[in-house]
Amino acid sequence: MWQLFTFPLCPFSRKLRLLMGEKNIAYEVVREYPWEGRDGFWQMNPAGRTPVLFDPARRHALCDSRAICEFLEETVERNPMTGGTAPQRAEIRRLVALFDENFYNDVTAPLLHERMKKRLVLRQPPDSKALREAMKMAHGHLDYIDWLVDTRQWVGGSTLSLADLACAAQVSVADYLGGIDWKGHDQARGWYAVMKSRPSFRPLLAEKMEGLPPPPHYALVDA
Amino acid sequence: MWQLFTFPLCPFSRKLRLLMGEKNIAYEVVREYPWEGRDGFWQMNPAGRTPVLFDPARRHALCDSRAICEFLEETVERNPMTGGTAPQRAEIRRLVALFDENFYNDVTAPLLHERMKKRLVLRQPPDSKALREAMKMAHGHLDYIDWLVDTRQWVGGSTLSLADLACAAQVSVADYLGGIDWKGHDQARGWYAVMKSRPSFRPLLAEKMEGLPPPPHYALVDA
Structure with a gap:
């Protein structure tokens, strides 16, 4: 295995x-x-x-x-997550890169540094200015996710794809670290609730980082 | 076009x-x-x-x-650069990511910031400590490139691949910015001389960034 x-x-x-x-x-x-x-x-x-x-x-x-x-x-051919025509596959891969690189660098990485690494490794208090900046950047990214799921069925196109998985992965870590404020982002919030309810998501929601409990709403599918 | x-x-x-x-x-x-x-x-x-x-x-x-x-x-099927079996393709893609992300973050990005952006945009002098650190990191990456081309024919395996192109792309920008010291890296230097002599490389070597001339050795195929 x-x-x-x-x-x-x-x-x-x-x-x-x-x-x-x-x-x-x-x-x-x-x-x-x-x-x-x-x-x-x-x-x-x-x-x-x-x-x-x-x-x-x-x-x-x-x-x-x-x-x-x-x-x-x-x-592994079953349930392809990078399917479709070459331009559709390019669009999925573009978005995977956007979430892996831009969302990560703007939001997830500073949250991990301030709220996980400083607490568990460096034993320092978080920098509130860096946290505010990360949450401000998160709003910009959530605006874009709102727009994506408002104009297409899923983040990367008409079917569930790796773009949804890459996006949900970043959002879930940011949410665990208290960095996501859904106010004004109903479309993104609705899409994320659908993602959270998928069986593939359950093992992640149940898992905790030692010494760093998630906020109460984190694992709730309808929150 | x-x-x-x-x-x-x-x-x-x-x-x-x-x-x-x-x-x-x-x-x-x-x-x-x-x-x-x-x-x-x-x-x-x-x-x-x-x-x-x-x-x-x-x-x-x-x-x-x-x-x-x-x-x-x-x-475009001709001259595939991500060819071979699935594990061979995974190895090529692993190395592309290594050069795109690790080499870039450790070496190319600080060199671009200190020697290009500060000169052309911010009008500030470069930070010599940051430059020294980038060049030190470059030596570590060149060690790994030495090892790669010592144990296989090309960077990514037995044929020219996107791994060579990704590696040469980062090295060439670092070299343009004076960040590559080949001393002690004969294998990597030999591989890079071969890459520079390819017709696909010529347009890059001839192109200059306005207000930022390259060092004299940069465009020489045997330097």
């Missing part, structure tokens, strides 16, 4: 876990905190990042969440 | 231009400085980043360099 090296609040691992859930691919989670810099982990992945998907039978490690998602799309 | 919105030192556009060169895809360059925040550009790409590949006939914009490369790989 695949071994997934990750920690509960890694948004890129969450995207991958949603994909594996949608495709019914079994895996076991191996806890890895990349900031600890474990030698064995860096040997598997010179980028030093989660997720790493390891095949114990072949002693083979797959690295980089987008590369792993493409691999699973190519090797 | 495709229109490529970019500026001369965008490493992600360089990767795409190398791919289009290898695949003999014609395009014209439209100069775009993303830091100017032009409305029309943000409307084409809400991520606000180069490259954008625009099809004037269909009024359709493709965004995100990896999404565009996948699109061209899917739609």
Whole structure:
């Protein structure tokens, strides 16, 4: 069985876990905190990042969440999440990059730094200015998600795709860290409630980061 | 004909231009400085980043360099640069991400900030500590490139691939900005000399960023 090296609040691992859930691919989670810099982990992945998907039978490690998602799309045909014509696939991949890079850099990464790493690793108080800025940026991204789900059936087009999974993965980590204010974002909120109710999402909502409990609304499907 | 919105030192556009060169895809360059925040550009790409590949006939914009490369790989069959088995393709994509994200964040982005943006936009002197740190990080990445081309024929495996193009794109921008010291990196240097001699590389070596001339060795194929 695949071994997934990750920690509960890694948004890129969450995207991958949603994909594996949608495709019914079994895996076991191996806890890895990349900031600890474990030698064995860096040997598997010179980028030093989660997720790493390891095949114990072949002693083979797959690295980089987008590369792993493409691999699973190519090797497991059921429930394709990067389907359609070439332009439709390009649109899905554009949005995956937008959430993996822009949403992550603007919102998820500062929240992880201020509310997770400072609390659990650095033992420092969060910087309230950085938190305010991240939440302001979150509003801009939620505006764009509002627009996307207002003009198409799903985030990436007419069907559920990796764009929805990448978006939900970032939003869920930001929400866990108290960085999402849904006020004025009814369309995005409605879409996220649908995503939360999917069976693929349940394992993520049940999982907690040690020493860092989520807010009460986090795991509620209708909140 | 495709229109490529970019500026001369965008490493992600360089990767795409190398791919289009290898695949003999014609395009014209439209100069775009993303830091100017032009409305029309943000409307084409809400991520606000180069490259954008625009099809004037269909009024359709493709965004995100990896999404565009996948699109061209899917739609233009000649000279595939993400070929092989699924694990080989995963390895190519892992390395593209490593150069696009780790090399870029550690080396290219600080060099662009200190030596291009501060000179041309912010009118500030560069921070020598940040430059030293970027060049130190470059040595670590060059060590890894040494190892890669020492253990396989090309960066991503037994054939030229997008991993070589992504790596050469980042190295070339860092080299333009004086951030590459080849001392102790003979394998990487040999590989880069081969890359520089390819016809797909010539247009990049001839192009200059206004107000920021490259060092004399930059465009020499054997330097």
